Amino acid sequence: MADAPRDTLFDAPPMGDQERMVEAMLFASATPLTVANLAARMPHGCDPAEALAHLRRRYDGRGVHLVRVGDAWAMRTAPDLGFLMRNEVVETRKLSRAAIETLAIIAYHQPVTRAEIEEIRGVSVSRGTVDQLIELDWVRLGRRKLTPGRPVTFVVTPEFLDHFGLESARDLPGVAELRAAGLLDNRPPPGMGPALGEVDPDDPPPDQSELFAD
């Protein structure tokens, strides 16, 4: 089946198979397909127009419809089920560098105070950054520190673990492990001198025991 039996002397496949073919093509295509588009991809002698007619009847009343768009065809979910697709439209934006760094520090050092985050990052952390992480449900308030001033601490949430596919924050690898696994970007940020984690290519990769020598 891997070879399309195009231009063979054999008969066209049975209509049931032609219907399957049209169904698969319309499903996988990002744009509506014309009869000519379909015919061009199908084995010689097929009749996509007839297959479309069968397919349209088959999907009649289902959760998905075969609809005509200009002179092309596409599959669309039934209009009455639109309410189910409400969550489908999510605009995905990348977290800002400040946010991802703050999140990383909280994950690696939790419970951690704002002052500690600022000390590690070396810059102040705006209120909005932590608020955003809390709103995303990735960070929550932990217990207060027993130090003077009793500052609040931040910890990561189960939603955070879920999003990042972690069983626990303890599963996050240390910097030495990151480097050994080649997960550190070798290009230094602009103006930062020698490359991060760059080593002599002849340097043998560290063995396991070195990996954990912190």
Added chain:
Amino acid sequence: MADAPRDTLFDAPPMGDQERMVEAMLFASATPLTVANLAARMPHGCDPAEALAHLRRRYDGRGVHLVRVGDAWAMRTAPDLGFLMRNEVVETRKLSRAAIETLAIIAYHQPVTRAEIEEIRGVSVSRGTVDQLIELDWVRLGRRKLTPGRPVTFVVTPEFLDHFGLESARDLPGVAELRAAGLLDNRPPPGMGPALGEVDPDDPPPDQSELFAD
């Protein structure tokens, strides 16, 4: 219909309608959805698991199938029709032999540490190999091993299962035979002390802050 009849006092919709809903949601989504994902969007009292069973039978033998991917479900074109979708083929970077073998070892031996991968392949895992697999979303970090040193482990992801058309890691080709033949056992070399990557067992496992102090 614009308002989802959630939390109403009415009965759940008939199974035929539930099936349509599940069909529409799975159709609209390019990524697999879990029963919980489906239930969250359906009216109160629905049984998406049963609807899925009906739907799966309905698509049996069609050009598009309902497939299981780990805990989730997705609609996918039938494998025998791949030849029609040449236009849709996503060009993927060719994986190196080392990357392919590393992927197989992670899939069959998961959760597996880097040292174990190296022991099986007999060579060190080069930087970037695991990185590449993580970037492809086929491999992620698993739970740390409870052996001394608490090394990180690697496991395969639902995206891996989806990509290779596997319902679960139990469906990996030949996995039962390999297990029966003892080839998935972690067998330390005879006479060797602790296995590779293990350290002094008296050494207490480092706590989080020590682990990450680089």
Added chain:
Amino acid sequence: MSDAFAEGPPITVAARLEAEALIVDVDGFEGPLDLLLTLSRTQKVDLRRISILQLAQQYLGFVEQARALRLELAADYLVMAAWLAYLKSRLLLPPDPKDDGPSGEDLAAHLAFQLERLAAMRDVAARLMARNRLGQDIFARGLPEDVTRARRVQFSATLLDLMQAYARIRTRDEFRPFVMDRDAVFTMEQALERMRGLIGHAGDWTDILTYLPEGWQADPVRRRSATAATFAASLELAKAGRVELRQSETFAPIQLRAREGRDG
């Protein structure tokens, strides 16, 4: 590898053909285990019934051949050769009753297991890659439904982003421009400054250690720095002809006195 040929003595066609019969292309192998697996195939038996003794012989022959051709073998190939030579002797000699280590048979069985396991992983890797794959043979919905109601902004970040962000922060210090942390360093300039002010009063021989500044004597780190700076400054002053230095014997205190006070 081609360089190795170029540097060696000229090789006759016959010798080269002979060498090729042994496939001495180490570059083609992913480590000694891979090479062993390839060599084991020439035995044409089930891996479970392979003769490890014969395999060790083949491997050692390969290494010999590579040496004769002056090919540079990576260290791990040589380590494996040494280990196989040892294994060979264990398999050939009667067991030493005083030795409680693993027997030659145990070691050979484990090597056979490793080879079988690697072969099995190779095999399943190939089977895995030959499966119908998403985006190649099986396809997802080409046009995920775009329903424009209830637009929600979702922020995304991957685990890789998170780990790289953390690594970036934690390694930032390693890569800042090199600056000495100066709070424990007493510079020679500071020592010179200090001593210039004091030597005018030093008509007699005095131990240079008495010139150490206040607060730099207790902490060993600070004391070391101040001592070094003071010593260097003393040499500098002696060179300028302003002081004389003496030391009665090795490791004895170094003493200093002003020349001006005496001469002038």
